[in-house]
Amino acid sequence: MSYTEFIRYMAMEPSDALNKLLPSFEQYYTINNQAEQPFCREAEFRSHNEQYFLVRQAHIADIDSNEFVYFFTTDNLDSQAVQKLSSLAWEKGLAKVRPYNGHKNSDISLIILCNSVNEDTVKTIKKTKFYKSYKFSFHGWSNFKLSVVELNNQHIYFNRFGKDYRKLLEKNILKNNS
Secondary structure (H helix, E strand, O other): OOHHHHHHHHOOOHHHHHHHHHHHHHOOOEEEOOOOOOOOEEEEEEEEEEEEEOEEEEEEEEEEEEEEEEEEEEEEEOHHHHHHHHHHHHHHHHHOOOOOOOEEEEEEEEEEEEEEEOHHHHHHHHHOOOEEEOOOOOOOEEEEEEEEEEOOOOEEEEOOOHHHHHHHHHHHHHOOOO
């Protein structure tokens, strides 16, 4: 058995990889198992902090930070699917953002678990970029994070902001595959 055949033999299905990944999100995120199609799961993180000067009556600022994560599983991933899924996740995430003067950021993330990816798709993943500022960033901003795990070849692909998930995905899916 060659090394490539061994890797494919040891590779797990995307749904199994998702089940290994979700527990790492459950501690800080609210998981929605009834996500809107085409996504199989959604996770939501909300953080609210307040700053005071000496006493609570001297309220200085509110700071809200949010993240909306969408999960998708498939056997084969192509460039068109990446573009459509990214746009859909971006739209759904932006619909949940409520910017105001205390809003810092609301990041929207898409994690795709698949068996195979072609070279054109890798280029599309790396080029995918969405960004929005609210009132010249005085009311915060939104970034798009995209991470794709190719299970057959044990690779992770991501856009500029998606590399934040690299260690999490390696630890929970790729290194924990046996």
